[in-house]
Amino acid sequence: MMPEASTLAPRIDHLFFALVGLSLVIVLLVGCLVAGFAVRYRRGSKAQRGQLPKWITRDVELGWTAATFFVAIFIFWFAASMQTSEFEIPNNAMEIHVVAKQWMWKLEHADGQREINTLHVPVGVPVRLVMTSQDAIHSFFVPAFRIKQDVLPGRYTETWFQATKPGTYHLFCAEYCGTDHSQMTGGIVVMPPAAFARWSEGAAAQGTLAAQGAVLFRQLGCSGCHGKSARVRAPSLAGLYGTRQPMAGGGFRQVDEEYLHDSIEQPQKDIVAGYTPVMPSYQGIASEGDIIRIIAYLKTLKAGGRQ
Amino acid sequence: MNSDPTRGGIPERGAEPPSYLREGTTVRSWLTTTDHKRIGILYALAITFFFALGAVAAALIRAELVTPSGDFLTNDEYNQAFTLHGIVMVWFFLVPSIPATLGNFLLPMMIGAKDVAFPRLNLMSWYVFMAGGLLALFAILAGGVDTGWTFYTPFSTLYSNSHVLLAALGVFVVGFSSIATGVNFIATVHLLRARGMTWMRLPLFVWAMYTTSLVMVLATPVLAMSLLLVVAERAFGLPIFDPRSGGDPLLFQHLFWFYSHPAVYIMVLPAFGVVSEIITCEARRRIFGYQFMVYAMVVIAVIGFMVWGHHMFVSGQSAFASMVFSFLSFVIAVPSAIKVFNWTGTLYRGQIRFSAPMLYALGFIGLFTIGGLTGLFLASVPLDVHLTDTYFVVAHFHYIMVGGSVSAFFGGLHFWWPKITGRLYSERLAQFAAISMFFGFNFTFFPQFIMGTMGMPRRYHDYPPEFQPWHVMSSVGALVLGFGYLWPIFYLGWSLFRGERAPANPHGATGLEWQTRSPPPKDNFDRLLVVDQEPYLYHPKESTPDEVEQAHAKQKP
Numbered sequence: 001m002m003p004e005a006s007t008l009a010p011r012i013d014h015l016f017f018a019l020v021g022l023s024l025v026i027v028l029l030v031g032c033l034v035a036g037f038a039v040r041y042r043r044g045s046k047a048q049r050g051q052l053p054k055w056i057t058r059d060v061e062l063g064w065t066a067a068t069f070f071v072a073i074f075i076f077w078f079a080a081s082m083q084t085s086e087f088e089i090p091n092n093a094m095e096i097h098v099v100a101k102q103w104m105w106k107l108e109h110a111d112g113q114r115e116i117n118t119l120h121v122p123v124g125v126p127v128r129l130v131m132t133s134q135d136a137i138h139s140f141f142v143p144a145f146r147i148k149q150d151v152l153p154g155r156y157t158e159t160w161f162q163a164t165k166p167g168t169y170h171l172f173c174a175e176y177c178g179t180d181h182s183q184m185t186g187g188i189v190v191m192p193p194a195a196f197a198r199w200s201e202g203a204a205a206q207g208t209l210a211a212q213g214a215v216l217f218r219q220l221g222c223s224g225c226h227g228k229s230a231r232v233r234a235p236s237l238a239g240l241y242g243t244r245q246p247m248a249g250g251g252f253r254q255v256d257e258e259y260l261h262d263s264i265e266q267p268q269k270d271i272v273a274g275y276t277p278v279m280p281s282y283q284g285i286a287s288e289g290d291i292i293r294i295i296a297y298l299k300t301l302k303a304g305g306r307q
Numbered sequence: 308m309n310s311d312p313t314r315g316g317i318p319e320r321g322a323e324p325p326s327y328l329r330e331g332t333t334v335r336s337w338l339t340t341t342d343h344k345r346i347g348i349l350y351a352l353a354i355t356f357f358f359a360l361g362a363v364a365a366a367l368i369r370a371e372l373v374t375p376s377g378d379f380l381t382n383d384e385y386n387q388a389f390t391l392h393g394i395v396m397v398w399f400f401l402v403p404s405i406p407a408t409l410g411n412f413l414l415p416m417m418i419g420a421k422d423v424a425f426p427r428l429n430l431m432s433w434y435v436f437m438a439g440g441l442l443a444l445f446a447i448l449a450g451g452v453d454t455g456w457t458f459y460t461p462f463s464t465l466y467s468n469s470h471v472l473l474a475a476l477g478v479f480v481v482g483f484s485s486i487a488t489g490v491n492f493i494a495t496v497h498l499l500r501a502r503g504m505t506w507m508r509l510p511l512f513v514w515a516m517y518t519t520s521l522v523m524v525l526a527t528p529v530l531a532m533s534l535l536l537v538v539a540e541r542a543f544g545l546p547i548f549d550p551r552s553g554g555d556p557l558l559f560q561h562l563f564w565f566y567s568h569p570a571v572y573i574m575v576l577p578a579f580g581v582v583s584e585i586i587t588c589e590a591r592r593r594i595f596g597y598q599f600m601v602y603a604m605v606v607i608a609v610i611g612f613m614v615w616g617h618h619m620f621v622s623g624q625s626a627f628a629s630m631v632f633s634f635l636s637f638v639i640a641v642p643s644a645i646k647v648f649n650w651t652g653t654l655y656r657g658q659i660r661f662s663a664p665m666l667y668a669l670g671f672i673g674l675f676t677i678g679g680l681t682g683l684f685l686a687s688v689p690l691d692v693h694l695t696d697t698y699f700v701v702a703h704f705h706y707i708m709v710g711g712s713v714s715a716f717f718g719g720l721h722f723w724w725p726k727i728t729g730r731l732y733s734e735r736l737a738q739f740a741a742i743s744m745f746f747g748f749n750f751t752f753f754p755q756f757i758m759g760t761m762g763m764p765r766r767y768h769d770y771p772p773e774f775q776p777w778h779v780m781s782s783v784g785a786l787v788l789g790f791g792y793l794w795p796i797f798y799l800g801w802s803l804f805r806g807e808r809a810p811a812n813p814h815g816a817t818g819l820e821w822q823t824r825s826p827p828p829k830d831n832f833d834r835l836l837v838v839d840q841e842p843y844l845y846h847p848k849e850s851t852p853d854e855v856e857q858a859h860a861k862q863k864p
Binding site: 002011012015016019022023026027030031033034037038041042043044047049058060061064065068069072073075076078079080082083084086087102135136137139141143144146147148149150152153154155157170172173174175176177178179180181182183185265266269283 | 382383386453454455457459461462465466467550551553556557590591596599621622623626629630633634637638640641644645647648649651652654655656657658659660661669672673676677680681683684686687688689690692693695696697760761762764765766767768769770771
């Protein structure tokens with residue numbers, strides 16, 4: 001087969017081989033019956049035909065319908081229980097931001113290190129990927145980890161993995177995205193923790209994502225309204241991340257990366273109840289990379305004390 | 308089902324009786340015909356052309372993939388090649404393949420009718436098909452399309468620099484020919500059955516055409532809408548899928564698969580019908596579980612509309628939606644499995660003859676079973692995350708659509724060839740074609756399951772070298788498969804001009820279409836038919852093909 005390099009991989013392969021086994025049984029059963037009947041009852045053979053046996057009735061039909069149904073439901077249950085248990089993202093995961101564009105992967109660490117088409121991660125640490133696209137739909141596919149997630153423009157999608165073996169593994173774009181789709185590939189470099197620590201010491205000259213975000217927050221004028229001494233009645237953003245906010249049109253929304261992203265690009269979309277929609281759109285002003293930094297900064301703001 | 312004195316009667320040489328082929332031989336008489344049999348042949352010629360076109364694209368793809376890096380195509384040309392292959396094979400070959408050719412020819416005959424309910428609409432559907440085909444051809448000649456057959460947004464609406472509008476309009480137009488054929492078949496089955504031809508006496512091929520038509524009529528309009536939305540955004544800048552203007556790129560995928568998953572059943576239900584006719588006749592057996600076979604097709608046609616989301620497990624749809632679609636996808640596996648068991652059961656205690664159509668039909672059972680089982684892998688969400696958009700999916704749907712539907716189409720073509728053309732073909736040469744197609748198919752597509760599992764993504768022009776052995780195997784297999792497709796041209800072409808004249812019922816089959824001359828007269832039957840029996844009465848009800856038949860059969864020396 002192929003390398004199993006994540007905690008998920010052996011579980012997926014377990015399901016895979018269970019299904020291969022079941023398929024082999026069914027293929028052999030059907031194949032032997034067809035071949036057996038074909039030989040035994042070939043035209044002119046001496047095999048006895050005569051009266052049909054009594055037990056071949058409607059009951060047989062109902063019997064194998066029920067049996068097939070139960071097998072199908074059983075596999076569904078097997079797969080679905082795994083889906084619910086394995087796709088929960090651990091809370092302590094290290095965060096990597098992924099911006100896909102034709103035909104390149106841009107990957108950013110929380111400490112501000114940027115990589116193109118290569119991602120360095122430590123072994124044994126859960127890694128959460130928060131991904132968006134600048135243009136068409138792409139898909140982040142690492143076969144050795146058995147993960148794949150489409151990356152969409154205008155929203156964040158997430159997936160996670162925990163690598164188990166050092167090495168370099170393929171990263172593919174799996175959703176067709178135009179001319180150089182097949183060159184939109186890269187590598188995930190899984191390193192032992194000590195080596196990873198040495199690697200990540202190198203860069204970070206520009207400061208962490210959050211620190212860069214704080215600079216952008218002022219440069220782009222966000223602080224003019226959302227800052228401490230602002231005159232415009234704009235909501236304070238401190239401690240906002242992770243809360244549930246009432247919406248002007250009724251209902252609530254979880255303030256997650258997706259919501260913050262939308263609020264910067266399309267501020268009229270979901271207004272928090274009690275505020276007038278006066279914020280201008282930053283579409284074309286703040287790049288996807290900028291927005292990631294601003295969100296990283298907003299997440300560091302604790303309620304009560306502004307920086 | 309209706310004892311007829313013409314059974315087995317061989318017309319005298321020279322004095323050809325009037326047939327639909329003799330009613331005018333000019334091109335004009337063909338292009339203005341409203342005879343369902345002639346329209347079936349017009350369709351057959353058209354889809355043969357498109358099959359050849361799609362096959363050339365497939366050959367280019369397989370040749371290019373022999374080495375990991377590009378050899379003679381640029382990235383854009385490769386992308387255009389697989390897009391051309393997909394669009395042409397799905398909409399201009401597979402969807403019309405069995406219904407518009409064999410269906411058009413046989414459906415009225417099988418229910419004892421003179422023609423379809425709306426003969427002019429039938430001819431119009433062919434012209435609409437040709438118009439759509441010309442638009443698609445024009446898109447290719449103008450420089451090609453590179454969106455893949457799926458037209459995913461926002462790539463197709465905002466980023467592709469190819470002739471998306473022309474191709475989308477071509478597919479849009481061709482959809483109307485599907486709808487016209489579907490409406491026509493539904494009306495025909497409801498209105499024109501012969502006296503005594505009750506619903507539960509319909510041959511399974513007719514049931515297959517009926518359920519297929521329902522899906523065509525209900526699903527195709529959704530494809531038309533989604534393509535119009537693509538045109539609206541691309542040509543007129545209407546923001547529908549563009550997220551920068553508040554659009555939703557995923558909306559397109561929902562609409563597209565709401566058509567395109569049922570479309571899989573448009574492609575495979577007719578194959579079920581063909582295989583049921585061949586197996587019963589060549590095993591001299593009543594179909595095992597007729598009612599279950601009918602219900603299974605109806606259930607597949609209905610649930611087929613509720614499983615589209617299994618194409619979108621990694622697209623970003625909610626986990627709950629994925630789970631529901633996964634469940635329904637497992638449910639729809641049940642009726643398909645029932646059909647496989649029933650065909651197997653039909654062989655039990657039969658008098659099996661290994662004619663070429665039967666070899667195609669037996670091959671169908673094997674390939675469809677593998678295609679169906681690998682569908683269970685893809686219906687499981689955690690496994691689909693790994694396998695989707697890899698060659699595993701490519702292999703899976705080729706097993707269903709090519710191993711399944713195309714095998715059945717070739718089987719049906721051979722089975723009814725004597726009826727359609729009035730000539731016999733060489734059985735030996737045809738058996739050889741059937742066997743090479745079966746092995747060629749497996750050599751081509753089985754390696755794709757393996758490389759897909761290893762992570763080889765689909766639609767890749769360049770690929771990492773570790774996948775090369777599997778690609779080479781697949782390309783070599785494609786040579787054998789190509790031979791299996793080309794070989795029939797020679798012996799069927801020979802048969803057309805030099806073949807022995809066919810008797811009315813060369814296979815000794817029970818269907819009404821065999822109770823008339825080969826080739827049939829313009830109005831199909833020389834007299835009114837009354838049906839008083841079930842289909843497939845190859846033997847008395849309570850026993851199996853008896854020893855009398857055995858005594859007549861050729862004994863081994």
